[in-house]
Structure formats: C-alpha cells, structure tokens
Amino acid sequence: MRLNKYLASSGVASRRKCDDLIKAGRVSVNERTVTEPWFDLDPGRDAVEVEGKPIEWLPDRVYLLLNKPAGVITTVSDPQGRATVLSLLGGAFKERRLYPVGRLDADTTGALLLTDDGELAHRLTHPRYESSKEYSVLLEREVSGEDVERLRQGILLEDGWVTPDSIRLKKPDLVVLTLHEGRKRIVKRMFSSLGYTVVELHRRRFGGLSADDLPDGSWRELSLEEANRLRESVGLEPIA
Numbered sequence: 001m002r003l004n005k006y007l008a009s010s011g012v013a014s015r016r017k018c019d020d021l022i023k024a025g026r027v028s029v030n031e032r033t034v035t036e037p038w039f040d041l042d043p044g045r046d047a048v049e050v051e052g053k054p055i056e057w058l059p060d061r062v063y064l065l066l067n068k069p070a071g072v073i074t075t076v077s078d079p080q081g082r083a084t085v086l087s088l089l090g091g092a093f094k095e096r097r098l099y100p101v102g103r104l105d106a107d108t109t110g111a112l113l114l115t116d117d118g119e120l121a122h123r124l125t126h127p128r129y130e131s132s133k134e135y136s137v138l139l140e141r142e143v144s145g146e147d148v149e150r151l152r153q154g155i156l157l158e159d160g161w162v163t164p165d166s167i168r169l170k171k172p173d174l175v176v177l178t179l180h181e182g183r184k185r186i187v188k189r190m191f192s193s194l195g196y197t198v199v200e201l202h203r204r205r206f207g208g209l210s211a212d213d214l215p216d217g218s219w220r221e222l223s224l225e226e227a228n229r230l231r232e233s234v235g236l237e238p239i240a
C-alpha cells in the first residue's frame with residue numbers, strides 16, 4: 001500500500017495534506033525518513049511514524065451523519081472555544097481523528113458527514129467528484145418567477161458560474177435547490193446576487209443522505225451499505 005494512502009486511511013489527515021507531510025520529510029517508515037508519497041509499504045509489518053509518533057493502521061473507519069444545529073461551527077477545534085461539530089459527539093470516537101466533510105456556515109443546519117476515511121473525505125469535497133447537496137432556503141421575501149428562472153439558468157458569482165441541478169419553489173419564500181458545488185457560502189451568494197437575504201438555510205441531503213430524521217445536534221453511524229454507496233459514488237472500492 002502507498003504511504004499517503006496508509007496515512008489518510010489511518011485518519012492522519014486528508015490525502016493531499018498527507019502528501020505534504022511526507023514531502024516535508026516528517027514521515028518515517030521503519031525509522032527511515034521517506035519523502036515519496038507513493039512509497040510502497042506493508043501495513044501489517046512496517047512501522048510508520050509522523051514526527052516520531054507511531055501511526056497505527058486503522059483499517060476500520062468511522063462514518064457519522066450529523067444533523068447540525070445552528071450556532072455550531074464546522075471545524076475540528078476552535079481557538080475561541082466555540083462549540084464545534086466535534087463537540088456534539090460528547091467524547092464518542094475521541095481516539096479517532098474525525099473530520100467534517102466540507103463545511104456548513106455556523107447558522108446553516110442539516111446533514112453533515114464526519115469521517116476518518118481521508119480518501120473519501122478528499123473525494124467528496126474535490127471539485128471533480130463533488131457530490132450532490134440539496135438545500136432548503138427560506139428567504140426574507142417572496143421570490144419572483146423571473147428570479148427562479150434566473151437561478152435555474154445559472155448565476156455568475158465572482159468565482160465563476162453556478163448552475164443548480166434542480167430548483168423548485170416550495171412556498172412563495174421557500175426554495176429547494178440541488179447543487180454539485182461546494183464553494184464557500186455559495187447558496188447565500190447566489191440569492192444575494194439577486195437581492196435576497198437568506199433567513200434560514202438547511203441542508204436536506206448530502207450525497208443522498210438525509211439527517212432530517214435525527215433530532216437537532218444528534219448523529220448516527222452510517223450502515224456499511226450507506227458507507228459503501230458513498231465510496232462507490234466517488235469511484236472507491238467498497239470496504240469489507
């Protein structure tokens with residue numbers, strides 16, 4: 001197995017960050033520094049360390065689906081001591097290095113995946129594989145039919161076009177749209193460009209998974225089948 005894959009699969013960091021760690025000379029195999037991310041090793045026999053800390057081979061990964069409440073930030077830790085999505089786990093899986101997959105704004109609610117499957121997290125957030133996300137968007141006023149049509153045709157933001165996969169008006173001031181994009185504040189920026197303010201933003205689905213049956217702030221583990229469906233959706237082998 002390649003060294004970068006070993007590190008990402010063991011929850012050290014995303015595959016890209018693992019490449020950087022290796023190239024920076026911070027990783028050793030059997031006490032010798034290795035700087036090639038593609039270095040081939042035997043997970044059961046070789047001893048891998050990052051800056052002298054042994055990295056255990058963790059073939060079993062954790063996949064959690066969280067119903068993120070408002071007021072919680074999507075980071076692993078916060079220097080200002082604010083509540084993070086990881087603090088909602090109440091200490092569960094604290095020995096694992098779980099990462100949120102992508103980011104929801106502090107005031108956005110809904111489906112958020114947490115995992116230590118570095119390769120899956122990397123692919124789910126990579127523009128090439130960007131998975132589908134469905135949002136429910138409550139606005140401060142009714143949306144005109146013309147503006148729904150403008151949104152459907154695509155909006156030019158300062159970082160490029162964004163075109164929803166689907167969009168429908170559920171109520172005069174409530175829009176449901178599906179995007180493959182994961183750029184920062186993308187939904188709010190789309191509406192703001194047409195002069196609307198988003199009052200509530202809720203992610204109804206991420207990669208086909210809905211967290212709406214979970215109470216606010218609670219989470220569940222994905223089934224093996226759900227985890228494998230996600231992995232296969234981004235071209236990864238199913239796990240055993």
Ligand code: URA
Pocket residue numbers: 103104105106108184185186187188189201
């Ligand atoms: N788009 C936004 O504007 N905010 C989010 O949290 C997610 C998508």
